[in-house]
Amino acid sequence: MAxxxxxxxxxxxxxxxxxLTSQIAGQLRDAxxxxxxxxxxxxxxxxxxxxxxxxxxxxxxxxxxxxxxxxWVEGRHGSGTYVADGALGQPGGSGSTEPGxxxxxxxxxxxxxxxxxxxxxxxLRPGIAWTEGIDSAAWRRAWxxxxxxxxxxxxxxxxxxxxxxxxxxxxxxSRGVHCSPGQLVVTRGVAGSLGLIAAALLRPGDRVGVEEPxxxxxxxxxxxxxxxxxxxxxxxxxxxxxALPGGLRLVYVTPAHQYPLGGxxxxxxxxxxTSWARATGALIVEDDYDGEFRYDVAPLPxxxxxxxxxxxxxxxxxxxxxxxxxxxxxAASPGLAGxxxxxxxxxxxxxxxxxxxALLSLIATGGLERHIRRMRHDYARRRAAMTAVFGGGxxxxxLGDEAGMHMVLETSEPAAMVAKAAAERGVAVATLxxxxxxxxxxxxxxxxxxxxxxxxxxxxxxxxxxVLVAR
Numbered sequence: 001m002a003x004x005x006x007x008x009x010x011x012x013x014x015x016x017x018x019x020l021t022s023q024i025a026g027q028l029r030d031a032x033x034x035x036x037x038x039x040x041x042x043x044x045x046x047x048x049x050x051x052x053x054x055x056x057x058x059x060x061x062x063x064x065x066x067x068x069x070x071x072w073v074e075g076r077h078g079s080g081t082y083v084a085d086g087a088l089g090q091p092g093g094s095g096s097t098e099p100g101x102x103x104x105x106x107x108x109x110x111x112x113x114x115x116x117x118x119x120x121x122x123x124l125r126p127g128i129a130w131t132e133g134i135d136s137a138a139w140r141r142a143w144x145x146x147x148x149x150x151x152x153x154x155x156x157x158x159x160x161x162x163x164x165x166x167x168x169x170x171x172x173x174s175r176g177v178h179c180s181p182g183q184l185v186v187t188r189g190v191a192g193s194l195g196l197i198a199a200a201l202l203r204p205g206d207r208v209g210v211e212e213p214x215x216x217x218x219x220x221x222x223x224x225x226x227x228x229x230x231x232x233x234x235x236x237x238x239x240x241x242x243a244l245p246g247g248l249r250l251v252y253v254t255p256a257h258q259y260p261l262g263g264x265x266x267x268x269x270x271x272x273x274t275s276w277a278r279a280t281g282a283l284i285v286e287d288d289y290d291g292e293f294r295y296d297v298a299p300l301p302x303x304x305x306x307x308x309x310x311x312x313x314x315x316x317x318x319x320x321x322x323x324x325x326x327x328x329x330x331a332a333s334p335g336l337a338g339x340x341x342x343x344x345x346x347x348x349x350x351x352x353x354x355x356x357x358a359l360l361s362l363i364a365t366g367g368l369e370r371h372i373r374r375m376r377h378d379y380a381r382r383r384a385a386m387t388a389v390f391g392g393g394x395x396x397x398x399l400g401d402e403a404g405m406h407m408v409l410e411t412s413e414p415a416a417m418v419a420k421a422a423a424e425r426g427v428a429v430a431t432l433x434x435x436x437x438x439x440x441x442x443x444x445x446x447x448x449x450x451x452x453x454x455x456x457x458x459x460x461x462x463x464x465x466x467v468l469v470a471r
Contacts, residue, residue: 012053020055024063029072043073043081074453084453121426122460126260126406128451131322133375138367146357157345158337159186159329160356166363167329174369175291176301177313179331185341188351189316189328190287191217194252197285197312198225200343201336202249209251211239213435213442215259215287218252231438234258236399238265241272250283255303257290260435260446261408262400270303277310284311290404292320292372295380297402309333317359319405319450320372327351327359379405382449382457389461395468396444405450408432413468415443421467427460 010027012020031037043049046064050057064081067073074084158164164181171177187193202208204226210219212231219229230248233240238258244251253273255265265273277284286303304313308331316328328351332340344350362368383401390398396411411418415431422429432444445464449457 010049010053012055020059021062024049024053024055024060025067028063028067037083039083041083043083045080122456122463123428123451124447124449124457124460124464125428125430125451126446126448127319128448129319129322129405130375130378130450131324133371133378134321135367135371135374138362138365138371141365142358142361142367143354145361146354155350155353155356157350158341159184159351160353160360163356163360163363164329166360170363170368171315171331174372175288175299175315177304177331179304179308179313180334182334183308183331183337185330185332185337185344186351186356187328187330187344188326188349189318189323190289190314191221192326192349192351193312193314193316193328193330194218194221194285195225196330196340196343196347196349197250197283198222198227199347200339201283202227206249207245207247209244209248209282210437211253211258212437213260213432214252214437215254215289216434218287219437222252229437234261234263236261236263237269238263239269239273241269241276244276246280248280248282250285251277252285252287253303254287254289256288256299257294257400257403259287259289260400260406260432262402262404262406264300264402265303267300270300270306274303274307274310278307282310285314286311287314290319291315293376293379293405294403295376295383299403304331312336320368320375321362325355325359327355378454379450382452382454383407385454385458386447386449386461389458389465395465399444406446406448408444408446410442410444411468412443415445418445418464418467422464425463425467427463429464 010024012023028037028043043064044052046057046060050060053060064073072084073081161181163186164184167184167186168179168181171179185193185196187196198221202225206227207230208222208227209230209232210222211234213234214232222229230245232245232251233243238255239251239253251273253265255270257264273284276282284303288302291299291302302313304311311332313331314328315330317325318328330340331337359368362371386407387398387401390396390409391401396409399408399410401407410432415433419429419431430446430448432442432446433440435446447461447464452460
């Protein structure tokens with residue numbers, strides 16, 4: 001169904017000392033604030049609106065550019081300018097500023113709070129991929145390809161042979177992981193992989209090491225299988241191998257970008273960790289979280305490449321594409337891969353066959369790697385917007401900003417109180433305490449920049465900075 005173009009009564013007043021560009025932008029904000037504009041509606045073209053108002057096209061282009069920078073509107077190549085998703089109720093409308101005023105960095109402060117919202121307007125929580133960055137044409141082609149034939153019977157417990165073959169090439173190119181299709185098992189994501197490992201390789205009561213602070217979902221999966229969780233300390237360089245407790249059957253680690261503090265496990269620590277596993281008979285589970293997204297330095301090769309006999313490598317399409325796809329993979333030694341695939345068959349832990357075929361199409365056509373390159377650039381811009389606000393250190397100390405889609409802001413203010421105040425102003429953030437399985441030893445916020453538009457990231461950070469400065 002075609003979207004309708006807006007028909008609005010806009011006027012320009014040449015007697016008014018305010019610039020014509022600001023007059024037009026202000027009236028459009030008014031229209032959004034009182035409900036005359038709706039998400040997804042198309043604005044008139046700059047040429048059409050300029051003709052209706054009797055102004056130069058440059059004036060209208062400037063007004064649209066201002067609204068675009070503020071996140072009110074979005075441009076669609078070859079289609080026009082539309083009211084952006086999430087624009088309704090944004091801060092910066094005429095109800096919260098002087099008529100015709102434009103939002104700019106620093107304009108949103110704690111003395112102008114937003115009304116409490118049931119659903120925060122700007123989502124700065126971590127672990128959220130920017131799904132609108134997916135090439136819709138490539139996405140549709142992939143699913144058309146997946147639906148070309150009707151699948152019959154149960155999927156291969158180890159995963160689609162075609163997808164496993166394609167993944168070997170993708171992992172070799174992107175992460176330096178060298179493995180055969182027989183060493184890969186297609187799963188339902190990282191949590192699904194961890195569940196298979198717990199079911200096939202461990203027994204209730206076994207001691208499992210988890211980074212502290214670390215990934216809450218990993219702790220939940222292990223606990224659900226009756227395993228004893230043992231906190232393992234981390235520092236700015238990731239897992240402290242020299243402080244690993246004794247008696248562990250397995251240690252779960254995020255070496256590319258420690259979740260959530262962001263440290264990168266150095267090569268000496270990686271070698272020490274694989275040597276420790278050899279000496280103790282323990283297994284290393286490497287969650288390659290954020291391995292695809294680094295900005296200042298090249299990624300280190302995966303741990304799996306150092307010693308495939310003692311490392312199980314985990315990857316997922318969730319953070320790359322969308323959690324709705326529910327497809328992940330693990331690489332292990334041939335013997336372990338067989339045991340894990342057998343466990344998946346027994347438990348019925350099959351990823352969707354069509355989803356596997358769609359991912360295969362994206363890899364085979366190069367769409368997946370093109371998407372990663374685009375998103376690496378896109379996330380780098382959002383990361384720059386966040387560090388521009390917090391990088392000076394006035395609001396706290398930033399950690400883990402070299403990679404991924406999130407960073408930690410350590411602050412002296414109680415994180416729970418800051419998060420509550422931010423939510424009242426329309427910004428959702430996570431607190432660091434939820435990543436601890438034991439006593440909480442660090443205070444801070446975990447800020448993601450994958451789930452919000454670039455202007456919203458900047459605006460949300462300004463609001464949050466205003467909350468911190470005001471306390």
